[in-house]
Amino acid sequence: MAEVIVVGGGVGGMVAALSLARLGHQVLVIERLPRLGGKLAEHHRDGFTFSLGPSLLTMPHVFRDLGLHRTFVEPEELCRYRFADGSALSACRDPDRMAERVERLAPGEGRSWRAFHAWASRCLRAAERTFFAGPPTRLPERAHLSDLAAVAPGRTLAGLARRFFHDRRLRQYVGRYATYAGSSPYRAPAALGCVPALEHEQGGWYVPGGLPRLADDLAALLKEAGAEVRPGTQVEAVLADSRQVTGIRLAGGERVRADVVVANADAATLYGRLLPDRRRMRRIAGLGPSSSVLLLLAGVEGRTPGLAHHSIVFSADYEQEFGDIFDRRRPPRDPTVYIGCSAVDDSSQAPEGAENWVMLVNVPAGDPGGWPVGPEAYRDLVLERLAGRGHDLAGRLRFVDMFTPADIRDRYDAWGGAVYGTAYRGRLAPFLRPGNRGPRRGLYLVGGSTHPGGGLPMVALGGRMVARMVAEDFGPAARGGPA
Template sequence: MVGGGVGGMVAALLLARNGHEVRLFERLNRLGGKLAEHEREGFVFSLGPSLLTMPRLFRDLGVGCAMVEPAELCRYRFADGSRLRALRDPVRMEEQVESLAPGQGPAWRAFYGWAQECLAASRRTFFAGPLGRPPEQARLGDLLAVAPGRTLDGLARRFFGDPRLRQYVGRYATYAGSNPYRAPAALGCVPAIEHGEGGWYVPGGLPRIAADLGGLLAAAGAEVHLGAEVTEVIADRAAVSGVRLASGERVTADAVVVNADAAALYGRLLPDRRRLRRIAGLGLSSSVLLMLAGVEGRTAGLPHHSVVFSADYRREFDDIFRHGRPAQDPTVYIGCAAVDDPTQAPAGAENWVMLVNVPARDPSRWPMPVESYRDLVLDLLARRGHDLSGRLRFVELFTPADLRDRYGAWGGAIYGSAHGLSLIPISEPTRP
């Protein structure tokens, strides 16, 4: 097994439990991959996922750490100052939508019903077997249920007349580092997961999951090698035969599972120009600028998760994906675990993780220094109700270059390739 992120750990665990001799090699000196944290002056920050969906999957594996559910999935603030509280209960969520945009509550109910059907169809097809060909049990109705050929923005326009609700739906593209005006409508199934199974938090931070998985790996008899970088997957035309480590050591194996970007596999570990060209043709996903802030005092009414939307969503994604520059008016995600977990910040303080979608390229190529962009984001938040003036103890930055250097992320892209459709119009009609 190459790579000790959560995907690699779970794959190694399942293989070990099925009787295979498993050796896992991780370049870093810890397991968990992007499921990581950073500490400073008593503040603890998540560098990766900030919530957990489908916790039953981890429970089924034997992960035993505590999990709690915040009061709100997320709170959205739009550029006009209006707000939408995303609540797990679909009935209450419909009420919140109706309060924001009178007459649109039933539209959200219809959208949620579509999301449920899309998720069910995806589980019967795309998640049910090897990628690359439709599973045998696929039905035409299942394939149509994912709205093939329609973008996520096109899906939002099918259901919602209010532009704020279309922006809310478009945000689900960013879960895959993609552009809602190019991403497939199938990403609209995410609300069925969030409202169906909730968005959860692990007290002490989500890296507790990686610690639990590490214990399960040991119990299953898997060998874990930390600080062991794999530089080559050894193979001939017939089969793989092992891996080579940075130390020069050759490790033989009957099979090799690689938990890394496909570009890293076919560009470096197992060079394949044809496959690499196909991957490059998909384009890079977005990257992120993380702003880790130690904030003095407590913010009245602050939820665990909130999103402050830009005034022009299309321009924001054009900046990122067409022009390769950070948006001048970005959407900002704010996560504050201290709202639900006092261990994550000193008494009377808050740990703010501010996440901004940016292009997957080195910040040295941005049109402004990264510190100037930090100030732009803080000024924007101040104008939209989150003024941190006089409250900041520090702000640390985690950039696409850090993603590239720490995790080997292709170009600093957070999810490798972008999800998009190649045969779709850029814009679609407002109503079907």
């Protein structure tokens, strides 16, 4: 059995640590912040609770398989889409009802949605046999020859939307799934179109008390499995010789020996600072950064009639919006705004008779000091745009707390950094992410910037993949090093 150090206590690192501890390895998790969970962070003010990271859970079986017994709740609507022309689409889980709603929105497109859903389901099956099953360096055991064509290689998500839909609004609906990976629908791979199949087949779920409760559950399971956790501890370097890792160095100089180091950090952080590697950094930087977000957290008086748990208020010109983010490197003048209000389904998240609005706007990654307008002025523009599209909060706001990309990165290590590999080479992005095995024996990578990519269940799957690799390389059956 190996001595394992996991650097970073995000979901991917926690799942890797849990899986390895259960296999009998000696596991130490080191986290810079005083809490575990990574993107599963939250903000509290005046009796309101706001989730700063994921607000929707897909693939709940991934977490149930780890031994989490918490109850999950399925909202009545997957999402309420509001378009610039004043129309709306209420997405539901049942495919037949969804097709009927699409037909009412855009006569003639119900059949197109059914065809899109069938394609997404085939793409999902192919992804489960290949991309979700292990790193791209390994030949999947259950892969079919037809799986390559099933993911529409070389096609963008926007191109996929044009293939199925004539209505501009439905093309926006498909394109928005690019933002799950911090990308643009005009660059992201069509394979992201499998996400709607996940939602309609397995549902979109909420955890009472907020999704950060999943981090609490994983932390409890880590303790039960015998893993040691050191929160509030900064790792300064990963130590290695020319062949293998030997441990880590903490801020202050303490060295901790290890046979295995699992880096649950952005690959750019690993190869840029913790274990410098110029060649790999050049490759990563060449992939281009993802988008980041501006978060507005609002305490809202009263209840909004008909408000869904999840809403998306679309811009009038999607192509212009993503051109602003990725080409002109500025916040979009007409932004799409995601609104999450967990108080719709969970009264613990806001005082009685009030709502907790999380408003998320996609913006360029990095310091907002380079924006044409300051964050405060941009916040006011976002609220003005929402007011013009049916969400006027004038007279109802108790407060609005704002978190820029730099704020989120520095305070919560969630959603604030530039995760590389999803933007400029988007159609090939799934195959260009850094691998889970590093260049030294005993070094492994997990998290949103590595295979299989971002998203809560994906980083959890990545944690399980890494645990399997360590078992292969350092378990009783291992014979001299990695395969």
